Amino acid sequence: MGGGGGGNSAYGHRAFKRSRSHFRDRITADGREGWPVEAGRYRLVVSRACPWASRALVVRRLLGLEDALSLAVTDPVQDDRSWRFTLDPDGRDPVLGIRFLSEAYDAREHGHPGGVSVPAIVDVPSGRLVTNDYQQITLDLATEWTALHRPGAPDLYPRSLRTEIDTVMAEVYEDVNNGVYRAGFATGQAEYEAACTGVFRRLEVLADRLAGQRYLVGDTITEADVRLFTTLVRFDAVYHGHFKCNRWKLAENPVLWAYARDLYQTPGFGDTVDFDHVKRHYHQVHTGINPTGIVPLGPDLSGWLTPHHREELGGRPFGDGTAPGPVRAGEEVPVRGRP
Missing domain, CATH: 1.20.1050.10 (Glutathione S-transferase Yfyf (Class Pi); Chain A, domain 2)
Known part of the structure; x- marks a missing residue:
């Protein structure tokens, strides 16, 4: 915990190693993995402290996806229960209704390995985590979410x-x-x-x-x-x-x-x-x-x-x-x- 998000950082007596994201489902235009691009369905959870999550913040803004993909910002300081929504009234995310991002992880897979990292995209209707694949999320926002981009959105990943x-x-x-x-x-x-x-x-x-x-x-x-x-x-x-x-x-x-x-x-x-x-x-x-x-x-x-x-x-x-x-x-x- 506290490696700054973006995959799960493991450090100790051996060299620092950043593990791969455990939840690597993709949200695609054709919904081929069961998660179709759909305005308003998903919530992006970030910490503004985290460089990996900040990629998603920047790309979401550049592409004008604010109306299509809502945003939850966590407290920059986690506790042992993971990233917290203590910046929101009553300490709960107003859309997901949860106090800790770990609740969305547990809804997806109880006892999952690897810790809780940001950025994360959560399916609002089910409250389940979809992906924490920080390497792929922004690429998919640029290439799979094009139907929901703002007019004049840049091509951040030109073929x-x-x-x-x-x-x-x-x-x-x-x-x-x-x-x-x-x-x-x-x-x-x-x-x-x-x-x-x-x-x-x-x-x-x-x-x-x-x-x-x-x-x-x-x-x-x-x-x-x-x-x-x-x-x-x-x-x-x-x-x-x-x-x-x-x-x-x-x-x-x-x-x-x-x-x-x-x-x-x-x-x-x-x-x-x-x-x-x-x-x-x-x-x-x-x-x-x-x-x-x-x-x-x-x-x-x-x-x-x-x-x-x-x-x-x-x-x-x-x-x-x-x-x-x-x-x-x-x-x-x-x-x-x-x-």
């Missing part, structure tokens, strides 16, 4: 670029998305040094790639950018200090800092990020790393809103589409969690 996107995402996952966790939860010096070295080696490769192009693949935002962003936006706030990934700060790398600010300032990205939730989750839940539970005051977040000048590289953020509209009422990030 002609999928091979390149998949390659980039695999490298980013291994060395960056999961690499920071392998460094943070290392229990031996050599294990930590190998993971930390891998993180920064890959970040330097990505910086070289992004020095001459605005986005990771092609000239528009794709799923690859979403997946890199959710780690970068947490880097200085938690991974630099809490996970000891401290060879340099994101803000000290001109290319990656500008790239991350560009995305942060793009509708659908920064407006889903709650830095208060991020900091409280990592520092209060990971008691093995931070036994005092003290949450740092810094870093200064105002830099996220400074000019990035990445538009000079060209690129069309949304391709032939348009930016999403304002954040849905009731889904705004509280002032405390914003720069």
Whole structure:
């Protein structure tokens, strides 16, 4: 518990290993796995603290799926009964009527292995978990839910670029998305040094790639950018200090800092990020790393809103589409969690 969601993190005397999602059903346009795409039927459960869940938050917003797929946001601090709905009145999710996400897991399979992770999609009529497959959920939102996308929704997983996107995402996952966790939860010096070295080696490769192009693949935002962003936006706030990934700060790398600010300032990205939730989750839940539970005051977040000048590289953020509209009422990030 408290690995930050996205699959179930196991750590101890051996190297950190993120297990595969146990519930891997897919919600598809043709309903071939028993779960058809249907407006209003499903509820997306996230923690704004979790980078894996944040992918789904960003993609849902970019594609304009707010009316089709409702949203539940958990307390950033779990207890031993899993992610809690203590942000809602009476501590219950108003749609699912449950206090803990584990109740939806248990409704699907009692005694299931692997813990309770976010993101999760729950079938509202039955109250049963459908999937916690954080790697597939966003790809399906982009490709299977197209009939419910907003007018002007971008193509985040264009067919002609999928091979390149998949390659980039695999490298980013291994060395960056999961690499920071392998460094943070290392229990031996050599294990930590190998993971930390891998993180920064890959970040330097990505910086070289992004020095001459605005986005990771092609000239528009794709799923690859979403997946890199959710780690970068947490880097200085938690991974630099809490996970000891401290060879340099994101803000000290001109290319990656500008790239991350560009995305942060793009509708659908920064407006889903709650830095208060991020900091409280990592520092209060990971008691093995931070036994005092003290949450740092810094870093200064105002830099996220400074000019990035990445538009000079060209690129069309949304391709032939348009930016999403304002954040849905009731889904705004509280002032405390914003720069």
